[in-house]
Amino acid sequence: xxxxxxxxxxxxxxxxxxxxxxxxxxxxxxxxxxxxxxxxxxxxxxxxxxxxxxxxxxxxxxxxxxxxxxxxxxxxxxxxxxxxxxxxxxxxxxxxxxxxxxxxxxxxxxxxxxxxxxxxxxxxxxxxxxxxxxxxxxxxxxxxxxxxxxxxxxxxxxxxxxxxxxxxxxxxxxxxxxxxxxxxxxxxxxxxxxxxxxxxxxxxxxxxxxxxxxxxxxxxxxxxxxxxxxxxxxxxxxxxxxxxxxxxxxxxxxxxxxxxxxxxxxxxxxxxxxxxxxxxxxxxxxxxxxxxxxxxxxxxxxxxxxxxxxxxxxxxxxxxxxxxxxxxxxxxxxxxxxxxxxxxxxxxxxxxxxxxxxxxxxxxxxxxxxxxxxxxxxxxxxxxx
Numbered sequence: 001x002x003x004x005x006x007x008x009x010x011x012x013x014x015x016x017x018x019x020x021x022x023x024x025x026x027x028x029x030x031x032x033x034x035x036x037x038x039x040x041x042x043x044x045x046x047x048x049x050x051x052x053x054x055x056x057x058x059x060x061x062x063x064x065x066x067x068x069x070x071x072x073x074x075x076x077x078x079x080x081x082x083x084x085x086x087x088x089x090x091x092x093x094x095x096x097x098x099x100x101x102x103x104x105x106x107x108x109x110x111x112x113x114x115x116x117x118x119x120x121x122x123x124x125x126x127x128x129x130x131x132x133x134x135x136x137x138x139x140x141x142x143x144x145x146x147x148x149x150x151x152x153x154x155x156x157x158x159x160x161x162x163x164x165x166x167x168x169x170x171x172x173x174x175x176x177x178x179x180x181x182x183x184x185x186x187x188x189x190x191x192x193x194x195x196x197x198x199x200x201x202x203x204x205x206x207x208x209x210x211x212x213x214x215x216x217x218x219x220x221x222x223x224x225x226x227x228x229x230x231x232x233x234x235x236x237x238x239x240x241x242x243x244x245x246x247x248x249x250x251x252x253x254x255x256x257x258x259x260x261x262x263x264x265x266x267x268x269x270x271x272x273x274x275x276x277x278x279x280x281x282x283x284x285x286x287x288x289x290x291x292x293x294x295x296x297x298x299x300x301x302x303x304x305x306x307x308x309x310x311x312x313x314x315x316x317x318x319x320x321x322x323x324x325x326x327x328x329x330x331x332x333x334x335x336x337x338x339x340x341x342x343x344x345x346x347x348x349x350x351x352x353x354x355x356x357x358x359x360x361x362x363x364x365x366x367x368x369x370x371x372x373x374x375x376x377x378x379x380x381x382x383x384x385x
Contacts, residue, residue, distance in 0.1 A: 159199045313355075333348075
């Protein structure tokens with residue numbers, strides 16, 4: 001048996017790299033499929049081979065297997081009900097020309113009851129009662145009090161560490177992020193208190209290409225303790241989406257066309273990235289996502305799922321979010337308990353469930369047009385030490 005050397009604990013990697021990774025933190029093995037799968041038999045064989053090696057060769061407690069599949073494969077996958085499906089994201093929500101889906105198979109060595117499901121499901125079954133558009137989520141804040149930023153300075157390190165520490169970030173990792181994020185393709189969005197020039201909320205995003213899908217995951221939705229409930233995180237995430245669309249869609253379109261693009265270009269005429277997020281169901285970050293225009297596919301539109309959790313990554317990773325521990329006990333880990341407790345310390349009570357959402361073309365059409373994104377980004381201000 002090979003004990004995988006896990007990733008550095010300084011910076012927290014979210015999307016990973018294409019292909020296999022047996023060294024993700026907290027006992028996880030990840031597979032991001034580089035190729036499109038058009039055969040159910042191929043999918044089954046790939047997953048079983050990967051899962052077997054993860055368990056027997058690398059002693060992993062969780063397997064996550066993410067691939068792009070044809071509609072025929074997804075149909076058989078659901079009908080056969082033999083593989084551990086956690087998430088199905090229909091790609092038609094960003095590209096009406098395709099019937100493919102991005103699927104995630106996931107399996108743990110321990111039981112993973114989703115006790116948060118009823119409250120989360122009921123919330124998504126109700127109409128969105130927030131009433132504010134994404135641009136209004138920014139405009140609601142007094143610009144003389146707080147400001148939106150995509151800029152970090154070295155002096156932000158301690159405050160950003162306080163915001164991101166629940167996600168496993170070290171101070172050194174935050175310092176490295178501040179140094180590198182402008183040049184390594186990642187995105188940062190935050191809200192700054194004007195009076196103190198300090199961050200009160202922050203989030204980031206990073207990308208990967210999976211079988212031709214440009215996937216951007218927004219993550220690390222955090223607010224400085226004592227500043228919760230003011231809508232700062234929602235504003236930061238709206239700003240994050242605006243940055244992603246500006247860089248990957250609107251600026252790219254201008255560069256490709258060599259001329260000024262029309263303000264009336266519709267999302268279905270653009271090559272949209274898959275902007276997704278994994279929402280912590282315990283801290284209810286899915287509420288923030290919904291307020292920015294994101295959807296959880298199938299959960300909003302499918303009745304009768306009160307006892308059937310879908311679109312959920314089960315006990316995926318720990319978040320020290322000041323909420324109640326989960327239901328995992330050392331006994332659930334069976335013969336692996338000793339090794340896992342030694343490897344993860346006391347993190348296992350905080351392995352959280354995450355429901356997966358995405359920003360659909362409809363939301364981009366209605367709330368993130370080129371003109372609206374330009375207006376959002378006009379609120380960005382550069383920082384000074």
